[in-house]
Amino acid sequence: MLSRQQYEEASRLQIFSGCRPETIAMLLEGAFLHRFPERIDLAKEAETPDFLHVVISGAVELYAHYRDRETTIEVIGPPNSFITAAVVLDLPNLKSARVIEPAKILMLPAASVRKALNEDAAFAARIATELATAYRYITKDLKNQKLRSSLERLANWLVRRDRESGSRHRVVIPFEKRVLAAQLGMVPENLSRGFATLARFGVKVKGSALEIHDPQALENLAKPDPLIDDPSS
Amino acid sequence: MLSRQQYEEASRLQIFSGCRPETIAMLLEGAFLHRFPERIDLAKEAETPDFLHVVISGAVELYAHYRDRETTIEVIGPPNSFITAAVVLDLPNLKSARVIEPAKILMLPAASVRKALNEDAAFAARIATELATAYRYITKDLKNQKLRSSLERLANWLVRRDRESGSRHRVVIPFEKRVLAAQLGMVPENLSRGFATLARFGVKVKGSALEIHDPQALENLAKPDPLIDDPSS
């Protein structure tokens, strides 16, 4: 149940661009637009989702369990959606989702999403591109995991973050280091040691603020590859 | 350029189910249906694809490079398509594809696929479910990689293969062991050692034929999890 203002805001989202007004109206019919504080769980592994979640602002961590182990699969920011695949296929979530940076989330009823998918080609095409992007994102992550050592992953994370924030050689870790460690597929202790090793390549660490004093040395170590690290490709 | 018979055969594929006849006609207009022998490369990393490939029979290995390393991302069989995400987004391939089991492949022109996506909701929905399935598949693989040891991955591969082939406790590796090793994210030597260790759990190896003499012991070791190992979820 959205207010008129919320409805206006929501309908301008990328995910609706090109869609028929009726489609948008149907999708927003039983929708919610909420702000969530940190640490709130928005979805749980193994449960079948009732809503497609679209991140308007903030950040959401997707993580998964096996036995007593846990790992982060990805961190989602605006304007991306999550648990999209589970909603499309009407199958249980493969991962849980928790807010790691206060977030505004648009929740679209799963049944409406599946209905719209078969009625509005533009919406279906948007969902397809959304899924294609997510697929490529996770493919890069899998390549990152299988083809690089943890130090290489860390170095490349740094290079990429720096590039994304204007190459001013000052990078801030936007969440807890443990989350970064899990995302990079290592244990927190190992992340510390990784940073310690990077000191030899001109990287200074002060809390969550990182300084790159020898960009060339770091790049030489990282050897970034567009087919793993370019966010746009 | 398909013969009448090939056209008939192709149009019955799952990927076209529910689509308008005009859509199917447009997609098959500049399509090819070919058989390819082993070792042929069907797509190359970093190139932008001209065709969407649908596997009718046989098997295709998707692999990727970084520096001098190579790894297998997945092995695709019928009736799945591959490099779908790159075609939808008109971006370079993140992986290469090679035939590892003589294959019959339907190739649909990429431009036609993108056109159909925006014109036929049923086709767009099919592509969306295709992508959603691929996304979940690779998500499971990433969980497998990040949450399990190589022995656990091997044990679970065995359990799953056995289940898929009728639980008769005789499993055949359908391709070279090196491919299996790469797929499981380990080096060939380590796969050998893995099998050697599994002997203690009642697994006998004769070439590419495997026998499971103590299914319970193997399951206890593997501890399969539906959210990683169930092909259907």
Next chain:
DNA sequence: CGTGAGGTTGAGATCCTTCAACAGATGTGG
């Protein structure tokens, strides 16, 4: 029979994790 490719085995190095202790920052209640 040689030869070569795929697979196995062993020894050593490297990477990564575990466990334990400790440091620093933050918050709470007295």
Next chain:
DNA sequence: CCACATCTGTTGAAGGATCTCAACCTCACG
């Protein structure tokens, strides 16, 4: 304002997992 608890992150030592390198083995094939 201080004593204490708690949480995050760091460091060290030890063990385990995985990889590298090299030798060897097996089998299909000319």
